[in-house]
Amino acid sequence: MSVRHVGVQEAYQLQTTDGYTYVDVRSVPEYEKGHPKSAHNVPLLHFDSQTGQMTPNPDFLAVMQANYPTDAKLLIGCQVGGRSAKAVERLTAAGYDTAVNVKGGFGGSRDPATGYVVDDGWAQMGLPVENGSPEGVGYDPLRQNVGGNSDATS
DSSP: OOOEEEOHHHHHHHHHHSOOEEEEOSOHHHHHHOEETTOEEOOSEEEETTTTEEEEOTTHHHHHHHHSOTTOOEEEEOSSSHHHHHHHHHHHHTTOTTEEEETTTTTOEEOTTTOOEEEOOTTTTTOOEEOSOOTTTSHHHHHHTTGGGOOOOO
16 A cells, blocks of 8 residues: 655645544654644654764654554654655555655755755644644653553653
C-alpha cells in the first residue's frame, strides 16, 4: 500500500471535521516548542544531548500500538515531512491503513536548490498552534500506556 500525503490545510480539515488524530513524530523538545493544536507526541527519533545527534526511538511502534488501534485515523507530521513519511511507512507495514503523511509538517519544506517553499507548514499557514505538553498527549503519558514493555528513557 502506498503512503497517502496531504498538505497542512487538508490535514487541518481532516483533524477538525473527520476525526483524525494528529501525531507529531518530532522529538520531545521540538514538540514542546510548538506543535499543531491537539497534536499528540510520539517521536520517531530522540535527541541525544551527549552526541548532539538524533537516534531512533526503539519504542516508536510499541507506543503507537499501545495508544492507537490499527484502524485509527492518523495524521502523521514532523518538521518538514521527511520523518513523518518514514513513520507512515513503518505504520503502514504494521497494518495502519489510514495513517496519512502531512507534507510540509510544522515548519514547511523548501527546495534545497532554489530555497522556494515546496510545501507550506502548519505554522506558516496560521493554523492553530500550542506549546508545551498538553495533559495526556505528550510522549511520557503515551509511553506509559505500553506497560512494562518499554525501556526507553527519552
